[in-house]
Amino acid sequence: MQTEQIVRTFVEYFEERGHRRVTGSTLLPPSGDPVLFTTSGMHPLTPYLLGRPHPLGRRLVNVQRCLRTTDLEEVGDDTHLTVFEMLGSWSLGDYEGPQSLDWGHRLLTEGLGIDPSLLYATVFAGDEQTGPDTDSLGLLQERGVPVELTVEDNWWSNGPVGPCGPDSEIFLWSGDTPPRSTPTGDDRWVEVWNHVMMRHRRLEDGSLVPLPQRSVDTGLGLERLACLLQGKSSVFDCDVFEPWHRLVPSLWPLDEPSLRPVVDHLRSSVVVVGDGVRPSATGQGYVLRRLVRRVLTTLWRDEPSRTLGDLPDELLLHTLDHFRQDVDPGEVRQVLLDEERRFGRLMERGRQLLARPRFQGPLGDEDFHYLHDTHGLPRDLVLNLREE
Ligand code: SER
Numbered sequence: 445m446q447t448e449q450i451v452r453t454f455v456e457y458f459e460e461r462g463h464r465r466v467t468g469s470t471l472l473p474p475s476g477d478p479v480l481f482t483t484s485g486m487h488p489l490t491p492y493l494l495g496r497p498h499p500l501g502r503r504l505v506n507v508q509r510c511l512r513t514t515d516l517e518e519v520g521d522d523t524h525l526t527v528f529e530m531l532g533s534w535s536l537g538d539y540e541g542p543q544s545l546d547w548g549h550r551l552l553t554e555g556l557g558i559d560p561s562l563l564y565a566t567v568f569a570g571d572e573q574t575g576p577d578t579d580s581l582g583l584l585q586e587r588g589v590p591v592e593l594t595v596e597d598n599w600w601s602n603g604p605v606g607p608c609g610p611d612s613e614i615f616l617w618s619g620d621t622p623p624r625s626t627p628t629g630d631d632r633w634v635e636v637w638n639h640v641m642m643r644h645r646r647l648e649d650g651s652l653v654p655l656p657q658r659s660v661d662t663g664l665g666l667e668r669l670a671c672l673l674q675g676k677s678s679v680f681d682c683d684v685f686e687p688w689h690r691l692v693p694s695l696w697p698l699d700e701p702s703l704r705p706v707v708d709h710l711r712s713s714v715v716v717v718g719d720g721v722r723p724s725a726t727g728q729g730y731v732l733r734r735l736v737r738r739v740l741t742t743l744w745r746d747e748p749s750r751t752l753g754d755l756p757d758e759l760l761l762h763t764l765d766h767f768r769q770d771v772d773p774g775e776v777r778q779v780l781l782d783e784e785r786r787f788g789r790l791m792e793r794g795r796q797l798l799a800r801p802r803f804q805g806p807l808g809d810e811d812f813h814y815l816h817d818t819h820g821l822p823r824d825l826v827l828n829l830r831e832e
Contacts, residue, residue: 446683447670450556451507454531454664457551458505463533466500468508470719471527472728480728481511484602485532486640486661492536493607493642495656502538507531507666509715509767513731520704522618522671522678523634526712526735529666537657541641542583544660545612548637549587552614556673560588562617566627568610569593573652577641580612589614592626600640600661605648607655611640616672634672637664680704685711687762695754702742709735710755711763717776718769723783736783741828744791752780794821794829 445453455465469488471481482488485508492498511527518524535544545565552558565584570576576593584591601608617623619632627633642659644652671682681689688707692698698706713735716728723733736752743750760773797803797819803811807826815821821829 445556445670445673447666450666450670450673451531453555454551455505455507457547457555458503458533461503461547463503463505464500466498466504466506468506471509471511471716472719472721478603480513480731482508483510483512484508485510485530485663486534486642487602489534489661490602490607493534493655493659493661494645495537498536502536504534504536505532511712511716511731516734519708520701522680523668525667525679526708527715528668528679531664531666533660533662535660537659539660540579540658541577541612541639541660542579544639544662545580545583545614546587548614548639548662549584549589552616552637556669558616558673562623563589564592564615564617564623564627564633565589566592566594566598566613566615568598568612569595571595571599574610574644577610577612580610580639580641584612590626592628594628597628600638601646605646607642607644608646608652609641609643611638613638616669618672618677634668635665636669636672638662678704680707684766687758691756691759695756696743696747696750698742698746706739706742709739710752710759713739713780714760714763714776715767715769717779718764718767718771722779723786733783736780737787737825740784740787741825752784753777755780790820790825791829793819794825795832797821798826798829 568577600611614637615633667679
């Protein structure tokens with residue numbers, strides 16, 4: 445099943461059950477938001493989860509692009525991407541968690557054809573502030589889903605303060621043996637769909653107060669589900685990456701551990717530029733800068749003449765089109781090339797500086813500070829240059 449078809453099946457399933465589709469936001473949260481990028485489908489809906497009435501009603505569904513910098517170091521494994529899409533459904537003070545889990549389970553098994561014996565769920569076991577989520581446990585057991593109880597892993601929040609609550613996570617077995625163990629015991633159980641019972645708000649002092657309404661917020665990682673439904677072992681092998689796999693290796697022969705982050709970071713950079721961000725020394729622009737520079741560091745390790753100017757138009761167009769960004773690919777290419785030039789000049793300056801006698805021995809903190817503060821050379825870059 446292709447990604448587009450999964451999206452259609454998901455959205456229609458919830459529309460048939462009274463949900464209205466909300467247009468996904470860009471990756472840029474509204475000004476004043478403490479987070480740099482939209483990190484989950486619920487993020488743009490936070491005011492409504494806190495109690496403000498939504499103009500489209502109490503049942504919503506959407507597809508939201510998200511970016512998580514916390515996952516940057518994990519990109520390259522089988523399940524993490526920097527930019528990914530989340531399918532979401534919401535009850536804003538309408539139905540409760542068991543209804544959401546019931547629909548979730550039916551959609552996965554009946555709508556998307558997943559063998560029920562390949563599913564497992566985790567449910568909140570309770571802690572000193574909040575009791576166990578017996579309603580979710582009851583529903584999942586009724587549906588015949590095995591359940592593991594956990595504490596920290598089944599509490600969802602978007603930060604230290606704000607809306608939060610116990611969650612129930614549905615996992616799908618990705619192994620090529622029959623399922624074994626439990627989600628916390630075997631990482632071949634891949635989390636695909638999180639159902640959060642948004643009932644609390646955490647205050648600065650760590651205490652919890654009830655929200656004015658009991659809501660449900662669900663998020664399903666699209667590429668993860670697509671890869672499993674397509675019988676692939678990694679998100680990089682699902683259909684959205686097809687053109688990248690077809691075109692990048694012939695352009696830049698890279699081993700698989702290098703190829704994955706290069707593809708992820710380039711695709712993410714295109715989307716971030718498409719949403720209007722430009723490389724800079726702080727904030728969103730700095731995240732973009734890091735993505736592009738990580739790509740270039742890998743590309744130039746083997747062959748310094750490689751350039752982002754060689755990226756085929758098809759890859760830029762495919763990505764902008766997929767994320768419905770009405771942006772000229774030539775403009776995106778120019779942003780990437782400008783950053784490439786800046787980084788190239790910085791590398792050159794770094795090489796000249798590091799050739800000085802002062803930097804021939806082991807480098808101390810003072811050297812790193814000097815190179816960074818006076819010459820703009822970040823520690824990572826210095827370490828890379830020393831390895832050349
Ligand atoms: N907020 C939850 C998550 O991001 C469910 O949408 O996983």
